[in-house]
Amino acid sequence: MKLLTKYIQSLCHLPLGRLGGAFLLCFFVSCGTAAAQQPATPEQQAQLISEINAAAKDIQTLQCDFTQTKTLSIMNDKMVSQGAMTFAQPAKLRWRYTTPYDYTFIISDDKVHIAKGSKRNSIDIKSSQVFQEIVRLMAGSVTGRCLTQTKDFSVKMLIAEKSYIAVLTPKDKQLKKMFQTIRLTFDRARKIVTTVEMTEATGDATVIEFQHIQQNKPVSAKAFSLD
Amino acid sequence: MISIFCALALPNATAQTDYPLLLAGSDHARWNFTLERGTLSLTGICLVRQTDEGLVGSVVNEFGIRAFDFTCCGDKVRVMNVLPQMNKWYIRRLLRADLRLLAADKAVEPGKRRQLCSYLPDSLLLNNLKYHINYRFERIKE
Structure with a gap:
C-alpha cells in the first residue's frame, strides 16, 4: 500500500x-x-457450501459477544447495541442484549422465551408457523446451514482474502418485502459466521459482528432458561 | 387507577405539552417502546429527533427490524416504511392519529378516544381508549 x-x-x-x-x-x-471479493464459480460455490456445511455439523456449541449496528437513514443516525450469544445443537439459542437495553431471546425445547426488563413471555414454537420459521432461520444463520435452505434463499458466494461471503436473496414474498439481501461473512480458516448483514428494502442495514467466538466449549443448560 | 395517576401527574391532564417525546433542551431521544393490545405485546425501541421541519422518528424491534418510520410537520403526521405485516391502510391511519399526540409541535387535545399520561419522570403512556391499545415509552438513559 x-x-x-x-x-x-x-x-x-x-x-x-x-x-x-x-x-x-x-x-x-x-x-x-x-x-x-471475487464471485465464486459454480464449482467453487458448491465446494464452499459443502465445506461450510461440514464445518457447521462439527459445531456443537458457540459462544461469542456481538455488536449490532442498525443504520437509520431517515434519522441520519445509527443504533448500536451490544450483547452475547450462546448456541447449542440442534437449535438452542440464547441471544441477549446488554446495552443500551436489556433484552433476552431464548429458543429452547420448542419454546421461545423473551425477557425485557421485568417482563417475561413464553411462546410455544409448535403453535406458530412464523416462530418455527424464525427459529429455523436464526439457527441456520448462526451456523451457516441456511446456505443449503435453497427453498428460502438463492445463494451467491464471494471469495475475499480472509473470508467467504454468502449473499442470500430471499425467495419468499413476505421476506423479500423485508430484506433485499442477507450477507453472511465466514472466517476462511474456521468457516464460521463472523458477520451478518441484513439489508432492508429501504437500503438501511443491520450489521451484526461476532467477537471472541468460542467453539465447542461446554455450555450449561441454565444458559437456555430465563431463571 | 391509571386515570387517577394521570390527573395527579399532569396539572392539565386534558392537553399534551410540546414534543412529549423529547426532553427539554434536547433534540433527540431514545425510548424502550411497548405496544399492547389485550394479550398481544410488541416491544422495540423508538428513536426520535427534532429537525427543522418538526420531528422524525423510527420504531424498530430489538433485533433492528424496522416496524415503521414517522415524520411530523406541524400537526401532520406521516407514517412510512411500515413492516409488511403491519402495512394496512387502517393501521397506518391509526398510528398517524395516535402519534399526533406525541409528535405534533403544538398541544393537541386528546379528545375522548385517547389519553396521554406521564406517570414516572421518564415514562409516557398513550392509551387509545376506543381500540384498547396502549403505547408505553420508557426513556433509555444515554
Missing part, C-alpha cells in the same frame, strides 16, 4: 497533474476492491 501511494504521488508530478494521479488512484483502488 505504501509503495502504491508513493507511485501515485510520483504520478502527480507528471504532466497529468494531480487530477490524472487521482484518476489513476481511483482506477487502482477499484481494481483492488474488485479483486478483494
Whole structure:
C-alpha cells in the first residue's frame, strides 16, 4: 500500500497533474476492491457450501459477544447495541442484549422465551408457523446451514482474502418485502459466521459482528432458561 | 387507577405539552417502546429527533427490524416504511392519529378516544381508549 501511494504521488508530478494521479488512484483502488471479493464459480460455490456445511455439523456449541449496528437513514443516525450469544445443537439459542437495553431471546425445547426488563413471555414454537420459521432461520444463520435452505434463499458466494461471503436473496414474498439481501461473512480458516448483514428494502442495514467466538466449549443448560 | 395517576401527574391532564417525546433542551431521544393490545405485546425501541421541519422518528424491534418510520410537520403526521405485516391502510391511519399526540409541535387535545399520561419522570403512556391499545415509552438513559 505504501509503495502504491508513493507511485501515485510520483504520478502527480507528471504532466497529468494531480487530477490524472487521482484518476489513476481511483482506477487502482477499484481494481483492488474488485479483486478483494471475487464471485465464486459454480464449482467453487458448491465446494464452499459443502465445506461450510461440514464445518457447521462439527459445531456443537458457540459462544461469542456481538455488536449490532442498525443504520437509520431517515434519522441520519445509527443504533448500536451490544450483547452475547450462546448456541447449542440442534437449535438452542440464547441471544441477549446488554446495552443500551436489556433484552433476552431464548429458543429452547420448542419454546421461545423473551425477557425485557421485568417482563417475561413464553411462546410455544409448535403453535406458530412464523416462530418455527424464525427459529429455523436464526439457527441456520448462526451456523451457516441456511446456505443449503435453497427453498428460502438463492445463494451467491464471494471469495475475499480472509473470508467467504454468502449473499442470500430471499425467495419468499413476505421476506423479500423485508430484506433485499442477507450477507453472511465466514472466517476462511474456521468457516464460521463472523458477520451478518441484513439489508432492508429501504437500503438501511443491520450489521451484526461476532467477537471472541468460542467453539465447542461446554455450555450449561441454565444458559437456555430465563431463571 | 391509571386515570387517577394521570390527573395527579399532569396539572392539565386534558392537553399534551410540546414534543412529549423529547426532553427539554434536547433534540433527540431514545425510548424502550411497548405496544399492547389485550394479550398481544410488541416491544422495540423508538428513536426520535427534532429537525427543522418538526420531528422524525423510527420504531424498530430489538433485533433492528424496522416496524415503521414517522415524520411530523406541524400537526401532520406521516407514517412510512411500515413492516409488511403491519402495512394496512387502517393501521397506518391509526398510528398517524395516535402519534399526533406525541409528535405534533403544538398541544393537541386528546379528545375522548385517547389519553396521554406521564406517570414516572421518564415514562409516557398513550392509551387509545376506543381500540384498547396502549403505547408505553420508557426513556433509555444515554
